Amino acid sequence: MQKTAYVYVPTPSKTNLEVGLARGLWGWRSPTLDRAGSRQAVLSLDEGDLLVLGHRGPNSRVAPGGWSGAVLQRVxxxxxxxPLFSAADQVWTDDEYPERIGMDVLEDVSPTGGVTLGAEAMEALRLSANKQGAAVLDPGVLEVTRFVNSLPPVISGSDHGSISHDGETSTATTVLRRREQAKMRRARFGNATQLTCAICGRVLPSRFVRAAHIKRRSAAGRLERLALANIIAACLMGCDELFEHGHIYVDHTGTIKASPKAEETADLAAVAARLAGRPVSGLTEDQEPFFSWHREHIAQQA
Incomplete structure (x- = not known):
């Protein structure tokens, strides 16, 4: 069963928080994990479990349940x-924090009026605040799922064309990944009702076009994942799948090429050949590093 760990991050740790988010890491001092069973809680976290960070809340020195209506400035x-590992390289400037886990940010909420979670989640964060940021474990994801389902849609119909290739590991995780894609889609294409496929050049209703990562989301760091240059419009008429699986690629001149992968069947080769030689629509110079990664890691893999 998927688990959730809650960690409170106080106001003075804002810089450490930003560093951790950028690097996809969270860390603790060893004595922190040795306090009140926190090490066992973190050791129980597996790949795919959730880590919730609460930032800038009220005074935590209150009775149990005293945070049930509290507001956090950021979640x-x-x-x-x-999962938990040890490392000594310098990530944060004020300390090593050698006990670390890798993390992939799915949602970052900081509305003007603040945000609150369910009573159980807020109590876990209050306990974490009183344990110097130690992790407090919830054996499920119900609180997170409720919170995610309460979030307003990014834009009406924002799920159109935003299906992930990375698989679906849970209801909450799936919804959050789709929200991320919807945000990227809105930032890249606005609220356009029609989009031009960057690969085949067809102009289609937006629901037939995906906001596709050039460098796969699963391989991209957080900043790469949020870079608009890493997004192209790829239609559901076949272009998205052909590019995703490396049957076609984009060379350094911005021209579409068929890869040896397309020779799996004669019909597949014919489809790829019809696209080969076309220039990518709307190509920008800052997209080349992402296309280069795709050529090397996807199109050239046997």
Whole structure:
């Protein structure tokens, strides 16, 4: 069963928070994990579990349940990508924090009026605040799922064309990944009702076009994942799948090429050949590093 760990991040740790989010890491001092069973809680986290970071709340020195209506200035929901490990390289400037987990940020909420979670989640964060940021474990994801389902849609119909290739690991995780794609879609294409496929050049209703990552989401760091240059419009008429699986790629001149992968069947080769030689629509110079990664890691893999 998927689990959730809650960690409170106080106001003075804002810089450490930003560093951790950028690097996809969270860390603790060893004595913190040795306090009140926190090490066992973190050791129980597996890849795919959730880590919720609450930032800038009220005074935590209150009775149990005293945070049930409290407001946090920021809530970050992430997925564990690497279970607990030790490392000594300098990530944060004020300390090593050698006990670390890898994380992938799924949602970062900081509305003007603040945000609150369910009573159980807020109590876990209050306990974490009183344990110097130690992790407090919830054996399920019900609180996170309720919160995610309460979030307003990014834009009406924002799920159109935003289906992930990375698989679906849970209801909450799936919804959050789709919200991320919807945000990227809105930032890249606005609220356009029609889009031009960057690969085949067809102009189609927006619901037939995906906001596709050039460098796969699962391989991209957080900043790469949020880079608009890493997004192209790829239609559901076949272009998205052909590019995703490396049957076609984009060379350094911005021209579409068929890869040896397309030779799996004669019909597949014919489809790829019809696209080969076309220039990518709307190509920008800052997209080349992402296309280069796709050529090397997807199109050239046997």
């Amino acid at each position: 970050i929901i992430s997925e564990v990508t690497r």
